[in-house]
Amino acid sequence: MEPEYVAKAQTLLARDTKQVPDFWLNKYRQEASKNWDKFYKRNQTRFFKDRHWVQREFEELQRSGSGQQVKLLEVGCGVGNFAFPLLEANPELFIYACDFSSRAVDLVKANPLYTTDRCRAFVCDLTQDDLPGLVCQIDLDAGSATATVDIISMIFVLSAVPPEKMAAALHNIYNALRPGGRVLFRDYGLYDAAQLRFKPGCKLEDNFYVRQDGTMAFYFSTERTEALFKEAGFETVSLEYVFRKTTNVKEGLDVDRVFVQAKFEKPVNTLLAEE
Structure with missing residues (x-):
């Protein structure tokens, strides 16, 4: 990031010293599923755009031509903006799609x-x-008690998980991935325009905020991202900030978006370690 942009962002964030009271902090965490259900009840399938860009960013999702089926687990599937365009583009993929919100899954x-x-x-x-275990239960062809997949996608998902629960989520994902399999990751980056727009009183803790509708969002540095995945047992294949300048037509402003994009791999030698 450009030093001037970072300095400006840090100055803005330093002014926000008002944190959400503990009562509301606990309430938001306890009602996270309910708040996402309300979000999808209100927005249905209209809020997010289809994510056609994922094949351009992650070659693992492109058709190989081998004819072999690739099993992909999408965590935080929402209403299918990732899954359905991908299924149409790549006939080699089989997708398990899961979400925290039962209403989102019903819409899928x-x-x-x-x-x-x-x-x-x-x-x-x-x-x-x-x-x-859940993947195994719904996989009619699963031959073992513990099902594993070839690829796991985490596209704007981990940011919705409270920081103290992120390690548990990644541990669960690690166990669902076959040795040699990869996690494809993209999420909100530190100093993203959306983070800088939060008003005082929305901060739950450093880089973790609550939106007006009660849903939560964490903003990652590349260092924090790598540390979380390394602690869970993954090896880093690639990790970088992605910068996008978008235009807010309503306000007539250019907006700086910052994302963290990465690939993580479960070591092949995991098999030896577990024997």
């Missing part, structure tokens, strides 16, 4: 493109549920 299943021949959706709390 109601989509005319949803077919259990290519996709199976289910509700899951990444921080508590047995993710490999």
Whole structure:
């Protein structure tokens, strides 16, 4: 990041010293699922755009031509903006799609493109549920008690998890991934314009905020991201900030978006360590 931009962002954030009281902090965390259900009840499938860009950014999602099926687990699937364009573009993929919100999963299943021949959706709390076990339960062809997948996508998902629960979520994801498999990650970066727009009284803790609708968002540095995945046992394949300048037509402003994009791999020698 440019030093001038970082300095300006740090100055803005330093002015925000008012944090949410503990009562409301606990309430937001306890009602996270309910707040996301309300979000999808209000917005249905209209809020997010289809993520056609993911194949350009992650070559692992492109069709290989081998004809071999690749099993992908999308955590935080929302209403299918990642899954459905990808299923149409790559016939080699089978996608397990899970989300914290039962309403979001219902909207995925109601989509005319949803077919259990290519996709199976289910509700899951990444921080508590047995993710490999849930995948196994819905996989009609699973031959073992613990199912693993080839790829896991985490696109704007970990930011919605309270910081104290992130390690549990990544541990669960690690166990659901086969050795040699990869996690494809993209999320909000530190000093993103959305972080700088929060008004005083929205900060839950450093770099962690609550939106007006009760949903929460964390803003990552590359260092924090790498440390979390390393602690969970992953190796870093690539990790970088992605900068995008977008235009807010309503306000007539150019907006600086900052994201963290990365690939992490589960070591192949995990098999030896577990034997």
